[in-house]
Amino acid sequence: MKTRIVIPFLILIFGFTSSCMKEDINPAEGxxxxxxxxxxxxxxxxxxxxxxxxxxxxxxxxxxxxxxxxxxxxxxxxxxxxxxxxxxxxxxxxxxxxxxxxxxxxxxxxxxxxxxxxxxxxxxxxxxxxxxxxxxxxxxxxESNNLEAASVDIARLKANFQSFENTLVMVTADLLDFPTGGVTLSGRNYIIDGSGDSIAIYTDPNADFSNLRLAPSAGFRGIAYQTEDGIEIRMRNANDLIDPSGPIYANYPEDFEFPEASVKPSYNMVATNNLVELKTGEWRLFYSILGDIANRDRYVSGSQAVRMQQNLNFPIFLEMNYDLPNGASKVTFWYGSYFNDQSCTFQLEFSTDQGETWEIIGEPISDAHTFASSPIAKQASFLVDIQEPVRFRINKLGLGPSNGSTVRNGRLGIDDFAVYQSY
Incomplete structure (x- = not known):
């Protein structure tokens, strides 16, 4: 977006020089x-x-x-x-x-x-x-300004529609009714999210993207619009359908709120093999803990997140110890450096043989940022096409001790890990 800058320095100069002039005893009203x-x-x-x-x-x-x-x-x-x-x-x-x-x-x-x-x-x-x-x-x-959409849940959008009407919004949601094969965006379809409300996504049958396949879940970016038929979101073009996927698995995203952080207070708990029963199932937190320190741990929702150890020369894992039965079409999670630690390097991996072997998804990530840079975590999103039972893990690479220049291996925060079924 182009920036229009007002330079207060000129105003200061004017104010200084005018103070040397004769006072105007009849100032203009403005x-x-x-x-x-x-x-x-x-x-x-x-x-x-x-x-x-x-x-x-x-x-x-x-x-x-x-x-x-x-x-x-x-x-x-x-x-x-x-x-x-x-x-x-x-x-x-x-x-x-x-x-x-x-x-x-x-x-x-x-x-x-x-x-x-x-x-x-x-x-x-x-x-x-x-x-x-x-x-x-x-x-x-x-011309050619970049425009940002406001991320909003459906309940807030509808409750404050006067504020959002005719503005660019972004809603991440599932279709109210699971689509059968061949269903497209054309017409009026309803989406729901975790806020407990629904809204229509309308695509004119003559729009040039109306024949896009309708995914069970996606990010829907568009204009909050109102007609005589009610309020709706109208995507502008095909690029406004973001990361389409199957529906999210039950109990996901894993927010690491249960159990309490005191259940996993040490990075390596040999007696339990570092296994922790979370709300989605059993996970292995190898050299990782449940952290709950405000403005240090990277929790996005609730008051807990995973914190992965720093400066080790071997890989450490946040790993599912169970399979998801219906494959996967998308994986997302939020990340950032713990407090003001240096960044690190980590990667998402999957296994379709109950954890015997693992394959990397996408490219390693090395841009975790400090709280001083931003208190808002970043979201990683991976589109996949896995049709068989699958499990996932985050592998934080063992780069060794940080040295401030060539090696960066600080503590890593992870929260709200979500997996979406294949479709």
Missing amino acids: IPNPIAALPVVHQAFKGDPMPLNAEVLSGARFTQGYVISDQESGNIPSNQIVVEFNWRGLNRGLVLFLDDNLASLYTTGDFLQLDLTNTVIERVNGSLGITGLTQDKIQKLE
């Missing part, structure tokens, strides 16, 4: 900002059509927003584009109702300035937006 932030325009709507003018917008005439819709894919009506803008922590979006030819001029990532003179904010066929815009009222200021 000139209203000609640009009303999009959230301010959004707030002007009270339920009925509202003409937008300087009186309504405290003297402003213009607003600005980033285009988040993709007109080429065909999943948003051809006479609409959708824009959003974040102002003072408030992210709001509106539909721009245009004619087809005008709408086709703008693409995802364009930054537009809109002249709101003689326009109206209103709902058209259930969708909230601005009518009355013509080409001479739209100025493209930038």
Whole structure:
């Protein structure tokens, strides 16, 4: 995303030099900002059509927003584009109702300035937006900006839909009904997540990605949209279907909340062979413990996570001691360095012969980060196609003692390990 920088240094210079001038005994009352932030325009709507003018917008005439819709894919009506803008922590979006030819001029990532003179904010066929815009009222200021989607669960999205409407969101969820072979995205399908609610994913039958196979579980990125049929998420194109997979296994993700950390307080508990009964089954925590220290251990949910030892010259494991019966299509987990330890190198592995032999999935990972860098863990996601019973483990490589330059082998935190069935 391009950055517009205001340089306060110039203001400081002006303030310093002006202090040497004669004081103005009749200061001006100030000139209203000609640009009303999009959230301010959004707030002007009270339920009925509202003409937008300087009186309504405290003297402003213009607003600005980033285009988040993709007109080429065909999943948003051809006479609409959708824009959003974040102002003072408030992210709001509106539909721009245009004619087809005008709408086709703008693409995802364009930054537009809109002249709101003689326009109206209103709902058209259930969708909230601005009518009355013509080409001479739209100025493209930038293009090709990168746009981030807000990750949200379905219950929060629906409970606060006014805040999310016409903005870019990301929901990770399962289909309400397991799809049979050959079912595609075309039409209205309902998804559910752990929040206990559901929402529709709508794909126009004429959209250029409507024939994509419908996966039981995926990340669904798109525009939180409302029509006369209700609220829904409309993906913009094929890239908005993220990491499709089968449904998540029961009791997953493994969040390492049970048992209490005191059950596995030592890195190597020979008497128990380092086996711990977790909520998903028995795991081997070899030179690993259950950690519960706030702002040090990398727990994403709850108050516990796995902590894997540092500086060893042999591999250590977080390993399932059981098979999942229906294969796997995706594995995800969260990771980061313990406290401010150096990074390390680890890899995901799988076994289809009850742990006799193991194969690596993807590439080793070496970018675990410290709490000082970010308190938010990173998520690793692996798409696989395993049709037979399988088990997984994380193998933290034994690189030896860290030396601050060529060898980095700090403690590693792991949480919320999830496995999705094959389909």
